[in-house]
Amino acid sequence: MNAQTIFSIGGMAICGLLVIQLTAFAGRSVQGLLHARKQFRLSQELLRARITAAKRSLVFSDLSTAAWDGFRKFRVKWKTLEANGCHSFYLVPHDGKPLPPYRPGQFLTLSIKAKANERPLVRCYSLSDSPRQDYYRISVKKAVSQDPAVPDGRVSSFLNDHVKEGDILDVKAPSGSFYLDTDSESPVVFLAGGIGVTPVLSMLNYLVETQPNRRAYFFMGARNSTECPFGKHLRQVAAEHDNVVLHTRLSAPKPGDQWDSQGRVDVALLKSVLPTLRLQYYMCGPPAFLDSLTNDLIAAGVPKQMIHSEAFGAASVKKKPKPSTPAPDDENSIVVQFARSGRIITWDPRFETLLELAEANGITIDSGCRAGNCGTCVTAIKSGSVNHEAEVDADEGSCLPCVATPDGHVILDA
Template sequence: MSQINAEQMARVKATAPVLAEHGPTITRHFYRRMFARHPELKNLFNQTHQTTGSQPETLARAVYAYAANIDNLGALGGAVSRIAHKHASLNIRPEHYPIVGENLLASIVEVLGDAVDADTLEAWRAAYGQLAQILIGVEANLYVGAAWTGFRPFKVTRKVRESDEITSFYLTPADGGAAPSFEPGQYVTVKRFVGDLGVDQPRQYSLSDAPHGKWLRISVKREAGKPEVIPAGKVSTLMHDGVEEGAIVEVTAPMGDFSLKRGVETPVVLLSGGVGLTPMVSMASALIADGSKREVRFVHACREGAVHAFRDWINDVAHRNANVTRTVLYERVGLNDRPGVDHDLEGRLTPAHIECYAFVPDADYYICGPIAFMKAQRDSLIALGVAPERVHTEIFGSGALE
């Protein structure tokens, strides 16, 4: 792969506005083209996100961001690290990059036609080569540090219903070995064969317990979807309906750069929406297991009591540990929901709630939930004067915080 020079950087940067306009068209074409020529790669990509168009849109935004900052990659922040962790969790390898590059460059030409001259195309070839080299290097280090590479068989030793939507799966290595350590907040990829698609499908799930060597626990939300808008979750449905105790599932090593800072004394604020509480449960569990006396505020918002997972667990943690407080909001409060026990507040999490229940000077803030939820809470915290580097977010699926 060729090195990019200053003139080529300028050409790539100059095309950023074109990508902003035509990016989704290019990326949709790219995925269709690549899958037609390399159907085996469907196993690496969420095909539901292809159907909804969210994955092409996410890729278009990422390509635009790279083009706009080609001369100052530091402006991309932690994006490279986050992408590399996702890739390593999916077992993306160096040999995949030339395939992606070939089809992406061809798609640019096939969509934009005569608007792309030979020098501009060569500049993009060099730019892609630079990005591929960066990611391959970061991913190589992640593979070296991983507990294993590729997919490893795990046995489901327990299956526990946590709410109407969320079920936990306790996973132990099928070979009888110890469960690996990990950083609280990390995730694993689980692979299941989806019959109506005819391919394996990977899904990433946060680990929802402290690292202790006994098991890995994932807590999976059944994705119901929305008729004629978003298809129901294929893998989550298979997990809920087709994976019972004793089953074997294929799992990758823990990955992810959204993780709890340990070995410090700063307060911890955990902000979650819906199933976004799963990494927060892992973080809180680890703090308790470590015997930490750090102040912990656990603030969780969900639609209603029926979908409130880990309610009794967090209540018990807050009762037993004076340094832990919990605040729960239900968007809809039912007749049988007990104030102060099941929930504390009614409605959605607002900036006023953040200031009252979540704002702690010098704390580290961890946020996980739907994209709009995370953006709102991040913006509220920054408006209160929280330094951006103290606000940590986790994004699953296709999407980005703008």
């Protein structure tokens, strides 16, 4: 073996060693780069989580102490049309003082004097946006009666037809027990029927702003797009956030409407979209919408405590006509005594509630939502008992006449 051959073999060996060392170095560099990227992603996620926690802490930090007592003056800063007969009202404090936060899903109580010589009417409207520091937003649909003999909703009509930007409204602090569990990160299902979209929209807006990794399924039910406020906004939210799944179901769509399926929102639809039915549900809409979904979900094995709901109903539009003649007295008649008013009235089952009986007989009981949610009409029971048509938050010895009927003879402190 000559010197040239030896040098050639030695050179190749050296080159081989260099290649091995470079390969090892490159491998370590790639691994280091991948590790650095992973650490960077983890740091970003941690930073986002801390920012989210800070936002949530800021929103709810003064929740229990910042609210006011009674009514406070608010100015209508903006009034915007959302759908046919439905406007949003952006309210700012007339006194210029800060706004207290609220939980997404809660409502405002308004006192509206529609006519100069009449006493104010009290109504409750859900806040329809996530908590803000500069305004409250409510969205009100005009309650149109299907019966020519029954007038349209008085307050909803007044707000939509007469209230304008710059007007002053009397408003109570946000309240209500129907709100999103903001401490949880588990998937959530929102179900909305018509204008019942407002409280769950507040929840959705909050979720995408502060809980970007929380999965949300939103089912919107309506007759057609004119009965579907915030449809465009919902589609935009779903398009911009990977954690949101939207399904719009219309029962009577019109040409040009945007929808995913036709019919009514039911458990069969939920099964076709959701990975499992055992999720947390937040639903709002007419009583029939809620009753059907709640009963079917429970029948399908969903625990009752996972279903959270709030009923919406037209405050001034009666589902039954007022009796034109009083119910006949007989030995089996139920007697309702209104102690403060000094009135004793035979219960007429053609009325739906004790509140309707009182109003038909000129007895004043303050009311708001007329669905058992706000507690404005709470009245002490001096004797006897009542039946509530829904689960309500009423203390022992009290009732909510807006959703109550007498269970035998009863004396109310009204």
